[in-house]
Every structure is written in C-alpha cells, then in structure tokens.
C-alpha cells in the first residue's frame with residue numbers, strides 16, 4: 056500500500072505475529088467510524104457499504120445506541136444465569152410481541168442460535184418418545200463455523216480436516232421441493248433454511264417452494280427452522296424475512312444485525328416447543344448479557360418502525376438502479392441480485408478479492424460472496440449521499456481494471 060501507510064502496516068505486522076491465520080484481513084486497520092464512514096489508522100476515509108457483513112444495522116456509533124450502551128454499562132454488566140436481568144426480559148418481550156414467537160433463548164452469535172435451534176428440535180421429538188434425529192439443510196447454505204453448523208452448511212471446503220461431523224444431516228436442493236420430498240421421512244427432526252442464501256450470493260427462496268416446504272413439514276411432523284441470522288432485523292426490508300412470505304417457521308434464529316454491532320444471538324419459538332429446552336438442558340455464560348440486550352432493544356425499536364423498513368426498500372431501488380447502470384457501463388458484472396439492502400454483484404472475470412483490494416484503495420469497504428461476487432449489506436439507515444459517494448468510489452475501482 057501507500058508510503059504514508061505506516062500506522063496501518065505496523066499494526067498489521069503485529070497482527071501477523073500474534074493472531075491465528077484463519078482470517079486474511081485488509082492491510083488497513085479501522086480506527087474509528089461514524090454512520091457509514093470509517094477512518095483507518097492513517098486517517099484515510101472509507102464509505103462502508105459492507106456493514107460488517109450485515110451487522111452494523113444502524114451504522115457505526117449511532118447516538119441512541121451509544122447512549123443506551125453507556126447507561127447500561129453504568130448500571131449492570133453481567134449477572135450469570137442464576138439471576139434474570141431487565142434488558143433481556145424487555146428484549147424478549149419486544150421480539151415476541153413483534154413476531155410469530157412466544158419464547159426466546161439468548162446466546163452470543165448466529166452459530167450458537169442455530170446450535171440451540173437444532174438441540175430444541177431434536178429434544179422436542181425425544182420428549183414425545185419419537186426416534187427422530189435427522190436434519191435437512193440445503194446445498195450452498197451457510198449456518199456458521201461450529202462443528203454442527205459446518206455439518207449443516209453446504210460448503211465442502213468448510214468441512215475439510217474437521218471430521219467426524221455431526222451425523223444425520225442431509226442436503227436438499229434450494230428451491231426444489233422434490234429434492235426435499237426425496238429426503239424427508241418420519242426420522243426428520245427439522246429442516247433448516249435461510250430465506251435468502253446470503254453467503255452463497257443473495258439467492259432468495261421462492262414463495263411457492265417455501266409454502267410447499269411448510270406443508271411438507273406439517274404433513275411429516277418435522278419442525279421448520281428459519282436461519283435469519285443474516286436476513287433478519289430489517290435487512291430484507293421486513294423486520295424478519297419470513298414476514299415477506301406469509302409463512303411462519305417453528306423456530307427462528309437471529310444474530311448479526313440484531314445487536315447493531317454488539318454480540319448477541321437469539322433463538323425464537325412457540326409455546327408448544329419451548330418446554331423442550333427445560334431447566335438445565337442448555338445454556339450460555341454470556342447469553343442474555345444486559346449490555347448486548349439493552350442495545351439490541353433499541354435496534355429492534357428503531358428497525359421495526361414501518362417507515363424505517365419502507366426506506367430500506369427505497370434505498371434498495373436506488374442502489375439497484377445505480378448498480379445496473381454501472382453493470383452496463385463497465386461490463387465487469389455478469390449479474391445483480393437484491394433482497395432489501397442486501398445486494399450481490401457477480402463478477403465476470405476478476406477475482407472478487409482482487410476487486411475488493413481496489414475498492415479499499417478507492418475508499419470503499421465491501422464484502423465478497425465466494426471469490427466471484429461482491430456483496431453489499433450497508434447500514435439500513437445509510438444516507439443517499441453516502442450511497443452515492445460509495446458507488447462513485449466503486450466506479451473508480453472498476454475503471455482501474
């Protein structure tokens with residue numbers, strides 16, 4: 056990188072020395088951020104259209120979240136699960152008031168939310184004396200990096216060297232009901248599906264397929280789990296993605312945008328299923344942390360406003376129109392898909408990580424989906440000016456190719 060990049064380079068050098076090599080982060084290190092703007096250790100400014108991979112739902116340093124964070128930090132940080140806490144109770148109340156769910160279990164991440172969902176599903180059948188432990192997930196799906204979640208996930212690369220994996224997982228084809236029909240049986244405990252496959256490149260589920268999937272689950276006594284870790288909390292222009300399809304899951308998992316940057320996961324379900332997670336069957340030291348829950352409560356309060364969600368859809372239109380023009384003018388993209396403020400551009404020839412480096416050089420933060428697509432998951436409250444400036448920076452990056 057550039058000559059004056061010393062502060063970034065020095066810190067990146069220490070990173071290489073002391074951090075495990077499982078990530079390959081950019082050569083610049085973010086130092087501070089506000090809204091959809093980020094400044095690195097050399098004070099270079101970036102527009103953030105990656106949103107920390109759909110996590111910074113209200114951008115960086117949102118004043119209401121900071122106020123809530125500080126107030127809670129001055130009151131109560133941690134209690135242990137021997138004691139309940141008010142922010143967790145309030146957040147669970149909000150989530151149950153606003154969704155199909157009647158009960159909530161809190162954890163710290165999407166992987167943990169899914170872990171709880173699968174444990175609840177298997178235990179639900181066990182409690183009824185049924186011998187059902189099989190799970191159906193989908194090709195190209197992503198559910199996290201724990202052993203359970205790589206077993207569920209569609210990526211073979213994520214599994215190499217980590218076996219033996221969790222037994223009983225079968226993979227069906229996304230949006231292909233006959234492939235699910237050929238795998239489901241009276242041994243199937245649950246089907247887990249993302250309403251939009253985000254990591255795979257923002258591929259949305261078909262309404263008719265999801266309806267048939269719901270019916271198939273009901274006919275077979277199988278629980279339907281929706282992994283809304285990336286799709287939830289306004290990302291698709293709905294509070295949760297399932298609301299777009301008029302179909303309810305039995306269990307829903309949330310994380311990422313739920314905390315607006317605070318680590319939190321949640322597993323939501325109905326009163327008839329929740330008793331399977333009976334006292335002592337599952338737990339987490341930090342799950343339901345008062346600070347994370349207090350901040351998340353404000354995130355949900357802001358994002359669940361219908362006007363806010365409408366604006367997400369308007370900004371999707373704005374971004375899609377600009378990106379479609381860019382695709383025509385630059386010939387770099389071979390396809391564009393969106394679902395709310397969640398957009399993926401397939402790249403014709405270049406490697407996505409090479410293009411990402413060009414974006415960084417031009418003051419733009421994005422993420423990829425595999426190595427042939429760029430993914431946009433900006434703050435849901437991003438301003439139109441920040442969108443325009445971010446896309447100008449993208450044009451500069453594309454023009455360098």
Ligand SMILES: Cc1ncc(COP(=O)(O)O)c(C=O)c1O
Nearest residue numbers: 164165166197198199284285310
């Ligand atoms: C759909 C989905 N599920 C689960 C996860 C895992 O979440 P976490 O990284 O918080 O464990 C992710 C993360 O990208 C995801 O996109």
